[in-house]
Amino acid sequence: MSSDVDAIVVGAGPNGLVAANVLADAGWSVEVLEAQREPGGAVRSGELTLPGFIHDRFSSFYPLGLASPAMQAMDLEDHGVRWRKAEVPVAHPAADGTVAYVAADVEETAASLESFAPGDGDGWRGLYGLWERMGDELLDALFTPFPPVRAAARLARALGPRGLLEFSRFGVLPVRRLGEEWFSGDGGPRLIAGNALHADFSPEQPGGGVYGWVLVGMAQQLGFPVPEGGSGQLTAALVRRLEGRGGTITCGARVADVLVSRGRAAGVRTDDGRELRAARAVLADVSAPALYLNMLDRRHVPDRVLGAMRRFEFGNSTFKVDWALGGPVPWLAEDTARAGTVHIGDDVDALTRASTQLVLREVPAAPFLVCGQYARTDPTRQPPGKETFWSYTHVPQKVAGDAGPDGLTGRWDEREREALADRIAEQIERVAPGFTGRVLARAITAPADFEAQDENLAGGALNGGTAQLHQQLVFRPIPGLGRSETPVPGLYLASASAHPGGGVHGVCGMNAARAALRERGPARRVTGRVTAAVAGRHF
Numbered sequence: 207m208s209s210d211v212d213a214i215v216v217g218a219g220p221n222g223l224v225a226a227n228v229l230a231d232a233g234w235s236v237e238v239l240e241a242q243r244e245p246g247g248a249v250r251s252g253e254l255t256l257p258g259f260i261h262d263r264f265s266s267f268y269p270l271g272l273a274s275p276a277m278q279a280m281d282l283e284d285h286g287v288r289w290r291k292a293e294v295p296v297a298h299p300a301a302d303g304t305v306a307y308v309a310a311d312v313e314e315t316a317a318s319l320e321s322f323a324p325g326d327g328d329g330w331r332g333l334y335g336l337w338e339r340m341g342d343e344l345l346d347a348l349f350t351p352f353p354p355v356r357a358a359a360r361l362a363r364a365l366g367p368r369g370l371l372e373f374s375r376f377g378v379l380p381v382r383r384l385g386e387e388w389f390s391g392d393g394g395p396r397l398i399a400g401n402a403l404h405a406d407f408s409p410e411q412p413g414g415g416v417y418g419w420v421l422v423g424m425a426q427q428l429g430f431p432v433p434e435g436g437s438g439q440l441t442a443a444l445v446r447r448l449e450g451r452g453g454t455i456t457c458g459a460r461v462a463d464v465l466v467s468r469g470r471a472a473g474v475r476t477d478d479g480r481e482l483r484a485a486r487a488v489l490a491d492v493s494a495p496a497l498y499l500n501m502l503d504r505r506h507v508p509d510r511v512l513g514a515m516r517r518f519e520f521g522n523s524t525f526k527v528d529w530a531l532g533g534p535v536p537w538l539a540e541d542t543a544r545a546g547t548v549h550i551g552d553d554v555d556a557l558t559r560a561s562t563q564l565v566l567r568e569v570p571a572a573p574f575l576v577c578g579q580y581a582r583t584d585p586t587r588q589p590p591g592k593e594t595f596w597s598y599t600h601v602p603q604k605v606a607g608d609a610g611p612d613g614l615t616g617r618w619d620e621r622e623r624e625a626l627a628d629r630i631a632e633q634i635e636r637v638a639p640g641f642t643g644r645v646l647a648r649a650i651t652a653p654a655d656f657e658a659q660d661e662n663l664a665g666g667a668l669n670g671g672t673a674q675l676h677q678q679l680v681f682r683p684i685p686g687l688g689r690s691e692t693p694v695p696g697l698y699l700a701s702a703s704a705h706p707g708g709g710v711h712g713v714c715g716m717n718a719a720r721a722a723l724r725e726r727g728p729a730r731r732v733t734g735r736v737t738a739a740v741a742g743r744h745f
C-alpha cells in the first residue's frame with residue numbers, strides 16, 4: 207500500500223474499478239483497497255466443479271455493460287474483452303414443450319410469440335417499437351445522476367404531453383398487467399415477467415413491467431453478451447486499464463473505518479489497524495448500510511440517515527448451483543438450446559406463486575430459475591462436447607418455512623443445500639428431461655457463501671439493495687441522499703446501493719468519481735505515462 211494518494215477507492219467491484227479508472231483518467235493517483243484476495247466483486251469466474259469448466263461465480267450477462275456510458279468509456283475491447291453473443295439472448299421454455307424467446311432478429315422474436323396466439327407477434331413489434339423510440343432516452347435518464355434534468359427533458363420532448371402521461375402509466379405497470387395489455391397468449395407475458403424477476407419484483411408489483419421491458423428491449427437491441435473466457439475477463443480488463451494509468455489495487459485489505467478530519471474524509475483504517483491518507487477523496491464501493499452504520503463514526507452521520515439506513519432493504523437472497531455437464535442440456539423445446547440465458551417457471555401464475563411464497567418468507571416449492579449456458583456461445587469455457595451450466599433462484603433472507611416437502615429452514619447446512627439443489631434440478635428436468643443424467647459435477651453457492659465472497663452481497667442479496675420502486679431513483683439509497691455525495695465532504699458512495707442500482711454498468715462508480723472531480727478539481731500531478739509523453743514532446 208502506498209501513502210498519501212489523491213483518492214482511495216474501497217472495494218474493487220465493477221463500480222469501484224470504474225470509479226478508480228475515471229479518477230486515474232483525470233490524472234489523480236488512486237489506490238483501490240479490496241477485502242478479498244482478488245478484485246472483481248460479483249464479476250469473477252473460475253473453475254468451481256471440474257478442471258476445464260469455467261464458471262461465472264456471480265454475474266454473467268452484460269447488456270448493461272454494452273449500453274452504459276461508463277463501461278463504454280472504459281474501452282474494454284482495447285483492454286482484452288472479446289464479447290460473445292448467443293443466437294437467442296433469452297428464452298423461456300415451459301413443461302408443455304413451448305418456448306417464448308427473443309432472437310437476434312425482431313421478426314423471429316415476433317414469430318416465436320405469434321405461435322402462442324395470433325396477434326402476439328404484433329404485440330412484440332409494438333412493445334419493441336416503443337423501446338426503439340424511448341430506450342436510449344430512458345437509459346440516458348437512468349445513467350445520469352439525479353435529477354437527470356437534461357435527459358428527462360429530452361424524454362419529455364420525444365413523448366409530448368400525452369405520450370408522457372401514457373408512458374408514466376406504463377412505467378408503473380406490474381409486469382402481469384403489462385403482459386395482459388400487450389398479448390393474449392402465454393408466451394409474451396412469461397418472457398417479460400421472467401426478465402422482471404431478475405430483480406426482486408413479483409409479477410404483481412408496480413414498476414416490474416418496465417424493468418422486464420428494459421431487459422427484453424436490450425436483449426433484442428444488443429443481445430445478452432458474455433466476455434469470452436468468463437466474467438473475470440471483464441474485471442481483468444478494468445484492472446489492466448487502471449494499472450496502465452498508474453493506479454494500484456491492494457487485495458486482502460479490508461477497510462474497517464473511514465477517517466474524518468476537520469469535517470472531511472481524510473483516509474481509511476484497515477482491519478489490521480493500518481491508516482492510509484487520501485488527499486482528495488474516499489470513494490466507497492460498499493453497501494450503503496455498511497458505510498453509514500459500520501465504517502463512519504456515528505458523530506458524522508445525521509440521525510435521520512442512521513434511522514433510514516436501519517430500514518434499508520437488501521431484497522431476497524440468492525441460491526445458485528453450477529454444473530459441469532457431459533453434454534448439452536436436453537431441452538424439450540429445441541430453440542432453447544440456442545439461448546444464452548434461460549428462464550424456468552411455467553407461466554406468470556407460477557412466477558406469482560413462487561414470488562408470493564418469498565413474500566411469506568417461504569422457500570418456493572417450485573422455484574423460478576434464471577439459468578445460463580455457454581457451449582454454443584463460448585467454447586473456451588468447457589472441454590469440447592461438454593457444457594457449463596448454472597441456475598440461480600431467490601430465497602428469503604430469513605426463512606420462515608418451506609413451501610416444498612423438504613422442511614428447509616434457511617440453515618443451509620449440507621442437507622438443506624443438497625435438497626434445494628435437487629429441487630432446482632427437478633425444475634430443469636421438467637423442461638429438459640434427462641438433464642440430471644448429464645451432470646458430471648455440481649457446486650452450490652448458498653446465501654452465506656455469497657456474502658463470504660463479497661460482503662456487499664449482504665445475506666446473498668444481489669443488487670446492493672432492493673430494486674423496487676420505494677428504494678429506486680430519488681429514493682436510492684434513502685430519500686434525500688439520491689446522489690453519490692454523502693453528508694461527509696470528500697466521501698462518495700460508489701456502489702450499487704447508489705442510483706441507478708444493481709447491474710454491471712459501472713454508472714454508480716462513474717457518478718461518484720465525477721462528483722469527486724467536480725468538487726476537488728483536476729489533476730494535482732500528472733501520471734507517469736502522461737509525464738513521459740509531455741517530456742518526449744518538449745525535450
Ligand SMILES: Cc1cc2nc3c(=O)[nH]c(=O)nc-3n(C[C@H](O)[C@H](O)[C@H](O)COP(=O)(O)OP(=O)(O)OC[C@H]3O[C@@H](n4cnc5c(N)ncnc54)[C@H](O)[C@@H]3O)c2cc1C
Nearest residue numbers: 217219220221241247248265266267461662702708709710
Ligand atoms: C449471483 C449474481 C448474479 C448476477 N447477475 C448479473 C448479471 O448477469 N448481469 C448484471 O449486470 N448484473 C448481475 N448481478 C449484479 C451485479 O453483479 C452487481 O450489481 C454488481 O457487481 C455491483 O457492483 P459493485 O461494484 O457495486 O459491487 P460488488 O460487485 O459487490 O463489489 C464490491 C467489492 O467491494 C469489496 N468490499 C466490500 N466491503 C469492503 C471493505 N470494507 N473493504 C474493502 N473491500 C470491500 C467486496 O469484496 C467486493 O469486491 C448479479 C449478482 C449476483 C450476486
